Amino acid sequence: MFINNSRCPVDIRKMFSQNKMQEIDNIIDKFQEKHILVIGDVMIDEYIIGEVSRINPEAPVPVLDTQKTEHRLGGAANVANNIVSLGGKCTLIGQIGKDETKEILIKKLNDKEIRYFLIENENIPTIKKTRIIARNQQVIRIDNENIIEIKDEEADKIIEKIKENNFDIILISDYNKGIITPYLMSKLKELNKKIIVDPKPENIEYYKDTFIISPNLKEGKEITKEKDINKIGEKITKNFNTKLILRCGEKGAYLFEEQETHYFPTKAKEIYDVSGAGDTFMATLALAISSNSNLHESIILGNHAAGIVIGKLGTSTLSTNELKKSFSIQETKIKHLSEIKEIVEKLKNNNKKIVFTNGCFDILHAGHTHLLKEAKSLGDTLILGLNTDESINRIKGPTRPINNGAERAEVLASLESVDYIIFFDEDTPLNLIKEIIPHKLVKASDYEESGVVGGDIVKQHGGEVELIRLKEGKSTTNLINKIKNSSNNKL
Secondary structure: OEEEEOOOOOOHHHOOOOOHHHHHHHHHHHHHHOEEEEEEOEEEEEEEEEEEEEEOOOOOOEEEEEEEEEEEEEEHHHHHHHHHHOOOEEEEEEEEOOOHHHHHHHHHHHHOOOEEEEEEOOOOOOOEEEEEEEOOEEEEEEEEOOOOOOOHHHHHHHHHHHHOOOOOEEEEEOOOOOOOOHHHHHHHHOOOOOEEEEOOHHHHHHHOOOOEEOOEHHHHHHHHOOOOHHHHHHHHHHHHOOEEEEEOHHHOEEEEEOOEEEEEOOOOOOOOOOOOHHHHHHHHHHHHHHOOOOHHHHHHHHHHHHHHHOOOOOOOOOOHHHHHHHHHHHHOOEOOHHHHHHHHHHHHHOOOOEEEEEEOOOOOOHHHHHHHHHHHOOOOEEEEEEEOHHHHHHHHOOOOOOOOHHHHHHHHHOOOOOOEEEEEOOOOOHHHHHHHOOOEEEEEOOOOHHHOOOHHHHHHOOOEEEEEOOOOOOOHHHHHHHHHHHHHHHO
């Protein structure tokens, strides 16, 4: 039996250009014009939330005093939910049982104005994953499922339904619960539509010759039996004739295409719950690609979106305003000299302590983030002087920087410890320090205090030079040498 709802619902280098926000807004605004087809395993995520204050006298286990129960769209349904939350249109195809959970699922799809075409199978339950939450901590998860693959004739019905509509892109959300079969995938490929896939390793062979495959790092390792990221990328792109976006959670994502590799750091913030972050990334990626955003921009948008939802409990979504705001917050941190001088004046008038540090920050690593966090702790506002590409080229040589100014600024602006960023084109930040006159001038402890550029000026005005102890072995040069050695070993 099929249940159908046909109601209508509703270049990295350019990312920090003068018109950046308008460019991003234009891409996001196009989301509302796009219709994404999501095919995958649908489920309900149930959250039983309460408090634990006593131990069961019958057995040494905690007793949960239930405060509330929540139901959310999960699996492929969460991908669809993210698409409509971002303003796009979505049709969802999946498999359900004939039970009470089905009714919860359908009501939520209707409430969200998600179109759907669902195969009802009385031999399976509608998948439900129940999470017990005590004081914002997941205690246990209970899964209710029975995996049965759809029949070829059911797959044919799905293809017929797809041909009745016009979709901008097909997104496969595979949880290996029965909806995705080799036969269905062969028929989908015949439609000559772009297909992007969030795969399960068990089914990876199904996805040869699709446009993009995007597993997480754990799945990439399972697929290839490799631990090295470059080897994972090489094997998947070669063996399956596809572009690969390897999702690495809070560490960002890697794009492998045409024998090139690109790294995209995620939006840096505290992680609260990673549930559904991959779904949010995939939904945003599909909308961005459909909106004629290039792959680099699309991944950056996906990273930002995922970075927002990991700050929320459970499978969550975000709005277009939240996504736009995440970029505007970063943009406001990057200032011209005239703006910085005005900010500094206001801060000093309000008796705020200004901290300044500087550097190339070519490949951001743990040593950098430690330095910046410690620097921020020394005052109220941290201003970061960032060498321009031309400045780094003169200082470090023709092969540097590895990452251009826009990329470096984007990563640094996402850090909570950094309040403002200003580029300087000279070899040293001396002129900048003369303009700012910070209360604290911070450098790493591999400098002698007497050798810190601008230190004498800061001291003349009553300020101090602070040297932060480095994390041992953490440096950009070490990272680059490690990469070179790895590449040489590979050859």
